[in-house]
Amino acid sequence: MANRTPLYDQHLAMNAKIVDFSGWEMPIHYGSQLNEHKAVRSDAGMFDVSHMNVLDLRGREAKVFLQKLVANDVARLKSEGKALYTCMLNEQAGVIDDLIIYFIREGDYRIVLNAATREKDLAWITEQSAGFEVVLDSPADLAMIAVQGPNACAKTEQVLGEAVGNKIAKLKPFNACFCDALFVARTGYTGEKGYEIILPAGDVVALWQQLHQVGVVPIGLGARDTLRLEAAMSLYGAEMDETISPLACGLDWTVAWQPAGRNFIGRRALQAQRDAGVSTKLVGLLLEGRGVLRGHQKVISESGEGEITSGTFSPSLGKSIALARVPVAMGNRCQVEIRGKRLNARVVKPPFVRNGEACYKELVEQSSTHNS
Amino acid sequence: MSNTPNELFYTKSHEWVRIEDDGTFTIGISDHAQALLGDIVYIELPEVDSELDAEQDCAVIESVKAASDLYTPVAGTVIAVNEELEDAPETINGDAYGEGWIFKLQPTSLDSVKGLMQAEEYSALVAEDDE
Structure with missing residues (x-):
C-alpha cells in the first residue's frame, strides 16, 4: 500500500509525474527537472519532504542516550534550536542512517530521519533506549516543506507574516525555532539558503499554496538529487550504508x-x-x-x-x-x-x-x- | 496528451519509423518517450555503416534521470546519424518527430514495417501507460 503525503493532490494539480520512492508516491518532476533545478539555484523552490520522519526524544537522560546513540556529540548543542548532523552507527561502525538532531531545550530533542530507513531506525533506537529514562514520540500528523534558493528566505518570511517572518529571519544557518505550531529550521539539502518547515499536516496545503502564489516553484525528487549532488551532500544508500563507515x-x-x-x-x-x-x-x-x-x-x-x-x-x-x-x-x-x-x-x-x-x-x- | 502522428510506425519500446520516398527509414523516439525520459542531456549515436538486427540496442539516450537504450525497430544498415544531437540533445525533447530524428536506416526489407504498430494502436498502448 503506497503512502501519500498531505500534498499529494497539490502535486497532481501541478502536473507532477509521480513515482514510487521507498513506498511513497512522490513527485519526480513537474514538467522539467532542469528548469526546477535552475529555479532553486536562481530564485526559490519548494519541496514536499513530508515522507521524512520526525522523532521527538525527551527525558532526563535524553542527552546521555544520544551521546551513546550517534557518532557526533550532542553536547556540542549548547544553544536552543541548534542542529547537529550525524551518523547513527552499528557496532561494526557501518552507517544505519544519517540524521539531523535539533536541541529544543534541556531534555528535549527533535530528530529527523530518512523515509527509506524509518522502520529499522525506530526499531534500533527503541532497542538501544532500553534502560535509559527517555520517551520516544513519533508524531504522525506532521508535514514538512523545504524552501530553498537565493530568494527562499525572503519569500517564506513574506508568506508567514511579520511576526513569524521577523523571528525566523534572525535564525543563523543550522538553527531552528518554534513559532507556535510551526518548527522552522535554517537547514536544507541543496547548497542554497532556505528553510525547512515542519508543521501540522492540516496546515500544509495552505502554506504550499501561499508559497506558490509568491512565485516559489514546486521541485520534484529529480532536481532534489541533482541539487544535493552538486552540493556534495551524502545520500543514504548511495554514499553510505550499513557496510560503510x-x-x-x-x-x-x-x-x-x-x-x-x-x-x-x-x-x-x-x-x-x-x-x-x-x-x-x-x-x-x-x-x-x-x-x-x-x-x-x-x-x-x-x-x-x-x-x-x-x-x-x-x-x-x-x-x-x-x-x-x-x-x-x-x-x-x-x-x-x-x-x-x-x-x-x-x-x-x-x-x-x-x-x-x-x-x-x-x-x-x-x-x-x-x-x- | 502525447502527440502521435498518423503517418509514422511505432514500437513497444517507443521508437518511431518514417518511410522516406527513397525507401530508407528515419528513426527517432516518440513524444511519449521523451516525456518519460525527461530532460535529455546526452546521446550516444549508432555508428554509420553498422549493420543492425531487428530490436538490437544501437544507441543510448541519457536524461538527467537515467540512461536508456534505443532499439532499432527493424533490421538494416545505418546510413546516417543526426550529429546535431551531440551538441543539442535537448532537441529530442522539443521536436521528437522532426529535428530530433536520431538515425536513418537502409532496411534489409521494406516489409519489415509490417511488424510495427500504427498510430492508433500505439496511442492505445501509451494511454494504458498513462493510467
Missing part, C-alpha cells in the same frame, strides 16, 4: 572523537579502522568529455580502482559530475568505465556548487618524492 565516505568530520571517554555505538570498530588507516576517500569527479557518470560505474587509476557512489549531469556546470569512493592515494586524474569505454575524468574536491556558484577545488598533483 563514516571514515570511508567523507563523513569523518561528523565523528566527535572527544571526549575520549564517550562510548558511542560503533566507536571501538571505528577507532580500529582509524588506527589501521582508512583505505578509501570520497572525491568529486568531473567528466572531461561527453557522457553521464552514474552510480556504480568503475573508477580506474594507477593507484587502484574505485566506484562512483552518485553521478549525474550537473545542470549548473553543464557537464557530468559524480561522487566516488576511491583509494586514498588516487591523484587528480582517473578514468571511468562507461559501457565498456574508458573516459577521462578529473578528480576534484567537492562541493561542486554552493550558493549558485561553481566552487569545486582542483587537486594539486602530489609530488612523487617522499621526505619521510
Whole structure:
C-alpha cells in the first residue's frame, strides 16, 4: 500500500509525474527537472519532504542516550534550536542512517530521519533506549516543506507574516525555532539558503499554496538529487550504508572523537579502522568529455580502482559530475568505465556548487618524492 | 496528451519509423518517450555503416534521470546519424518527430514495417501507460 503525503493532490494539480520512492508516491518532476533545478539555484523552490520522519526524544537522560546513540556529540548543542548532523552507527561502525538532531531545550530533542530507513531506525533506537529514562514520540500528523534558493528566505518570511517572518529571519544557518505550531529550521539539502518547515499536516496545503502564489516553484525528487549532488551532500544508500563507515565516505568530520571517554555505538570498530588507516576517500569527479557518470560505474587509476557512489549531469556546470569512493592515494586524474569505454575524468574536491556558484577545488598533483 | 502522428510506425519500446520516398527509414523516439525520459542531456549515436538486427540496442539516450537504450525497430544498415544531437540533445525533447530524428536506416526489407504498430494502436498502448 503506497503512502501519500498531505500534498499529494497539490502535486497532481501541478502536473507532477509521480513515482514510487521507498513506498511513497512522490513527485519526480513537474514538467522539467532542469528548469526546477535552475529555479532553486536562481530564485526559490519548494519541496514536499513530508515522507521524512520526525522523532521527538525527551527525558532526563535524553542527552546521555544520544551521546551513546550517534557518532557526533550532542553536547556540542549548547544553544536552543541548534542542529547537529550525524551518523547513527552499528557496532561494526557501518552507517544505519544519517540524521539531523535539533536541541529544543534541556531534555528535549527533535530528530529527523530518512523515509527509506524509518522502520529499522525506530526499531534500533527503541532497542538501544532500553534502560535509559527517555520517551520516544513519533508524531504522525506532521508535514514538512523545504524552501530553498537565493530568494527562499525572503519569500517564506513574506508568506508567514511579520511576526513569524521577523523571528525566523534572525535564525543563523543550522538553527531552528518554534513559532507556535510551526518548527522552522535554517537547514536544507541543496547548497542554497532556505528553510525547512515542519508543521501540522492540516496546515500544509495552505502554506504550499501561499508559497506558490509568491512565485516559489514546486521541485520534484529529480532536481532534489541533482541539487544535493552538486552540493556534495551524502545520500543514504548511495554514499553510505550499513557496510560503510563514516571514515570511508567523507563523513569523518561528523565523528566527535572527544571526549575520549564517550562510548558511542560503533566507536571501538571505528577507532580500529582509524588506527589501521582508512583505505578509501570520497572525491568529486568531473567528466572531461561527453557522457553521464552514474552510480556504480568503475573508477580506474594507477593507484587502484574505485566506484562512483552518485553521478549525474550537473545542470549548473553543464557537464557530468559524480561522487566516488576511491583509494586514498588516487591523484587528480582517473578514468571511468562507461559501457565498456574508458573516459577521462578529473578528480576534484567537492562541493561542486554552493550558493549558485561553481566552487569545486582542483587537486594539486602530489609530488612523487617522499621526505619521510 | 502525447502527440502521435498518423503517418509514422511505432514500437513497444517507443521508437518511431518514417518511410522516406527513397525507401530508407528515419528513426527517432516518440513524444511519449521523451516525456518519460525527461530532460535529455546526452546521446550516444549508432555508428554509420553498422549493420543492425531487428530490436538490437544501437544507441543510448541519457536524461538527467537515467540512461536508456534505443532499439532499432527493424533490421538494416545505418546510413546516417543526426550529429546535431551531440551538441543539442535537448532537441529530442522539443521536436521528437522532426529535428530530433536520431538515425536513418537502409532496411534489409521494406516489409519489415509490417511488424510495427500504427498510430492508433500505439496511442492505445501509451494511454494504458498513462493510467
